[in-house]
Amino acid sequence: MANAVVFGFQISAIIRIRDALAFATHSFFHENEFRLIHTPIITTSDCEGAGEMFRVTTMVGEDFFGRQAFLTVSGQLQLETCACAVGDVYTFGPSFRAEHSHTSRHLAEFWMVEPEIVDADIQDVMNWAEAYVKYMSQWLIDKCCDDMELMADKGCIDRLRMVASTPFERISYTEAVKILEEAVKGGKKFDNKVEWGIDLASEHERFLTENEFQKPVIVYNYPKGIKAFYMRLNDDSKTVAAMDVLVPKVGELIGGSQREERYEVIKERILEMGLPLKPYEWYLDLRRFGTVKHSGFGLGFEQCCCLRPALTTLETLFPSQDTQEEQICN
Numbered sequence: 001m002a003n004a005v006v007f008g009f010q011i012s013a014i015i016r017i018r019d020a021l022a023f024a025t026h027s028f029f030h031e032n033e034f035r036l037i038h039t040p041i042i043t044t045s046d047c048e049g050a051g052e053m054f055r056v057t058t059m060v061g062e063d064f065f066g067r068q069a070f071l072t073v074s075g076q077l078q079l080e081t082c083a084c085a086v087g088d089v090y091t092f093g094p095s096f097r098a099e100h101s102h103t104s105r106h107l108a109e110f111w112m113v114e115p116e117i118v119d120a121d122i123q124d125v126m127n128w129a130e131a132y133v134k135y136m137s138q139w140l141i142d143k144c145c146d147d148m149e150l151m152a153d154k155g156c157i158d159r160l161r162m163v164a165s166t167p168f169e170r171i172s173y174t175e176a177v178k179i180l181e182e183a184v185k186g187g188k189k190f191d192n193k194v195e196w197g198i199d200l201a202s203e204h205e206r207f208l209t210e211n212e213f214q215k216p217v218i219v220y221n222y223p224k225g226i227k228a229f230y231m232r233l234n235d236d237s238k239t240v241a242a243m244d245v246l247v248p249k250v251g252e253l254i255g256g257s258q259r260e261e262r263y264e265v266i267k268e269r270i271l272e273m274g275l276p277l278k279p280y281e282w283y284l285d286l287r288r289f290g291t292v293k294h295s296g297f298g299l300g301f302e303q304c305c306c307l308r309p310a311l312t313t314l315e316t317l318f319p320s321q322d323t324q325e326e327q328i329c330n
Contacts, residue, residue: 013147021304025113028132034088034115034234039075040092043277052098071096075300079116081260083294084286090115107302116296122241122258125295126218129245129254130168131163137164137303159248168216176219179212180204199226201292205251217246229269231257253304256297263287
C-alpha cells in the first residue's frame with residue numbers, strides 16, 4: 001500500500017533523492033540558458049507514432065473536443081516550435097504511455113525531461129546528454145551521500161563517481177550488434193535474438209555497459225524501422241541520426257536524435273509509418289516555411305532515479321505511480 005510504504009526509511013530517502021534530482025535538472029538547464037516550457041498534457045498528436053496513448057473522453061454524448069484527444073506521451077513536437085522561436089528550451093512534466101508491458105520496469109504515468117537544442121546535430125546532442133547525466137551524478141555525490149548510504153545497493157556511490165568522471169563510450173548501432181554477435185559466438189546466451197535491425201533489449205544494453213565496456217555507452221545511428229518518424233534520415237537511407245545513452249544496472253537512460261528538417265523527407269516518413277498527415281500539419285509547417293537544424297533528447301525521470309539507488313523495480317521507487325497490472329491510487 002502506497003500510503004504505508006512511504007514511511008520506510010529507504011523510500012523516504014528516495015523521495016529526498018528525487019527532490020534533489022528535480023532541483024538539479026532545473027539548475028543544469030538554467031545555468032546553460034535554456035528556457036522552461038510547459039507543454040500541453042492533452043494533445044491530438046502521437047509524438048512517437050506507436051499508438052500507445054491514453055484517450056481522453058467524456059464518454060457521454062459528443063466528446064468535449066469534438067475529435068479524438070489523448071494524454072501526451074511527449075512534449076517534443078511542441079518544444080520544437082518553441083525552440084525555433086526562442087532558442088534552447090526544455091520541459092519537465094508528466095507523460096503517459098499505454099504500453100502493454102507486464103514488466104515492473106514500465107510505468108503508465110511518469111515524468112519526462114526533454115530539452116530541444118537549436119543549431120545542434122547528433123554529435124552535439126550526445127555531448128549535451130552526457131553532460132547532463134554527469135552533472136546529475138555529481139550533484140548527488142555532493143549533496144545526497146547520506147541518503148544513498150541507506151540504499152540496499154552499497155555500490156551506488158562508487159557507480160555515480162564512475163559515471164561523473166568517465167568519458168562515455170560511443171559506438172554505432174552496427175558496431176554494437178557486431179559486439180553482441182561476437183559474444184554469442186563466444187558462448188554468451190541472450191533471451192532475445194541478436195541481428196541487425198532489432199531494437200536492443202535490456203539484456204543487450206546491460207551487456208555492453210557492464211561486461212564489454214564497464215561504463216556508460218552511447219549507441220547511435222539506429223535502423224530507421226525501429227525509430228520515430230521525426231529522426232533525421234542518414235545518407236545511407238537505412239539508418240537515422242538517433243542515439244541512446246546506456247548505463248550500468250539500468251540499460252537505456254536517454255533517447256534522443258537530430259530532428260528531420262527536410263519537408264519532403266519527414267512527410268514521407270510520416271506516411272511510411274501509416275500515420276495521418278492532418279494532425280501533423282502544424283508540425284510540418286515548421287519545415288514547409290523554413291526551419292533550423294535542431295536536436296533533442298528525452299529522459300524518463302524515474303529511470304534517472306533508478307540509476308542512483310539501483311533498485312530493481314520502478315514501483316518500488318515510486319509506489320504511487322502505476323504499472324499496467326496495478327490499480328490507480330486514490
